[in-house]
Structures are given as C-alpha cells and as structure tokens.
Amino acid sequence: MKIEKIQKTGSKYKIFLNNGSVITTYEEVILKNGLLYNKQLDENIIEKINSDSTYYESYHKALNLINKRLRSEFEVRVALAKSELPLKDINNIIDDLKKINLINDEAYAKAYTNDKINLSLDGPYKIKRNLEENKIANEFIEKALSILDEEILKNRIDKLINKKLKSNTKYSAYMQKQKIINYLINLGYDKNMILNRLENIKIENKNADIEMDKIYNKLKLKYKDDELYYKLKNKLYTKGYTKEEIENYIKNSSLI
Numbered sequence: 143m144k145i146e147k148i149q150k151t152g153s154k155y156k157i158f159l160n161n162g163s164v165i166t167t168y169e170e171v172i173l174k175n176g177l178l179y180n181k182q183l184d185e186n187i188i189e190k191i192n193s194d195s196t197y198y199e200s201y202h203k204a205l206n207l208i209n210k211r212l213r214s215e216f217e218v219r220v221a222l223a224k225s226e227l228p229l230k231d232i233n234n235i236i237d238d239l240k241k242i243n244l245i246n247d248e249a250y251a252k253a254y255t256n257d258k259i260n261l262s263l264d265g266p267y268k269i270k271r272n273l274e275e276n277k278i279a280n281e282f283i284e285k286a287l288s289i290l291d292e293e294i295l296k297n298r299i300d301k302l303i304n305k306k307l308k309s310n311t312k313y314s315a316y317m318q319k320q321k322i323i324n325y326l327i328n329l330g331y332d333k334n335m336i337l338n339r340l341e342n343i344k345i346e347n348k349n350a351d352i353e354m355d356k357i358y359n360k361l362k363l364k365y366k367d368d369e370l371y372y373k374l375k376n377k378l379y380t381k382g383y384t385k386e387e388i389e390n391y392i393k394n395s396s397l398i
Contacts, residue, residue: 157172
C-alpha cells in the first residue's frame, strides 16, 4: 500500500492510502515511523502505526488532563488505567511525561499547598491528608508544608474564629466554643493551637436573653409552674448555657 497524502485535522492527522482506507493518527507517530518520506507501507508497518496511534491517543489524553491543571503521578495513572492500556504502556507514558517535567510530584505538592493556603480555608492536616491520598511522597509533603510557619497558622486561626463568632450569635458561649473547635479541626488545624488561640478571645453571647426567651415561650405553651421551671433549666443546659447564665436569666426576667 502507498500513502496518497497526509492531512492535518485539528490536533490529529489523517493518512490516506491508495486502497481507499484512512488512518487517523498523531504527529509523533508520523515522525517516529518516518511516514513523511517512507510512502510504501506493508502490513507490519500499518500494524505498528495503529499500535503507536493507540499509545499516543492515551498520551494526548494525559496531556489534556495536565493542561487543565497540574496533576500528580497517581492521578494520571488512574486516568490512564481507565483506557485499559497495558501497564507497560502506562509506565512509558508516565516516564515520557516526567522527562519533560509535566509530571513532577514535588512541584505538584508545592503548587497544591500554595493554592489551598491562598484560595481556601484548609489547614495543614487537611492539606497533608489530601496530598497523601494522591500518593505524594512524605518528603515532598513536608517540604511543601514548611512554608506554613506558626505565626501564619495562628493568624489564620484567629481570623476564622472571629468570622465564626459573628455568625454563631444564637448559640451559648460554650456551644460557640465547641462549634468553633470542631469547625477548625475539620478544616485541618491543630487542636492544641486552636485551644491556645481561643484562650485569648472572650466569647460571649449578646443575644443570649433573646434566645432563652424563645425557648421559654415555646415551653410555656406545654408546661406550667415547677414543671416549666425544670424543663426550662434542662433545655437551657442542653443548649450549652452555664448554670450561672440560666439562674441569672430566670432571676432577672421574673418569668417564673
């Protein structure tokens, strides 16, 4: 068989043969097999072209994946595994991409950490967990996280605490504190550092009386006298109000 012409179509090429068949392939395949000057093809060369085309189809899928955003080696491997390529081909693609520095787990860990610090609320433990899930080597993780010194973390925690205090006005001081601790731990911050920062902040609920009034008004529709008194105290305890706050509320409001 003879090549009649080679035509570029988008990012691919079409090879038109004199028997009427068309092979869709990639530039790398054309160059690798010398098709610009070798116009005569036998069955072995055609089989090799088809095999190489399958390889480079997956190679370009990996390139497109990386072009959207930087990927870890693990992410690329998972994506390539879906194409049912032989493991040998997957390893070769990974090696080829490493040679041109398009797969670099150390750079990935650094970029991921910077993005999370600048564009999210995530703390170091959460960042580390996510990097570990992407099979990043521990040495790269530790190096990436080393930019987070203690002062940076303290400032981030303080800002998050103050933000939460503004939005948790309906809760008791105790409940506010517990919610803040759980919130920050879930974001990946160290519990001891959180508690240390909370010691420097006075937590109070200016709307406590309003919230306790709501609870009282709801309970008084069902209960009276001593039963109302005990139901109210119990409910306020479960909401996180202290004994002193509850007694002061009951005494000052003269509701019972």
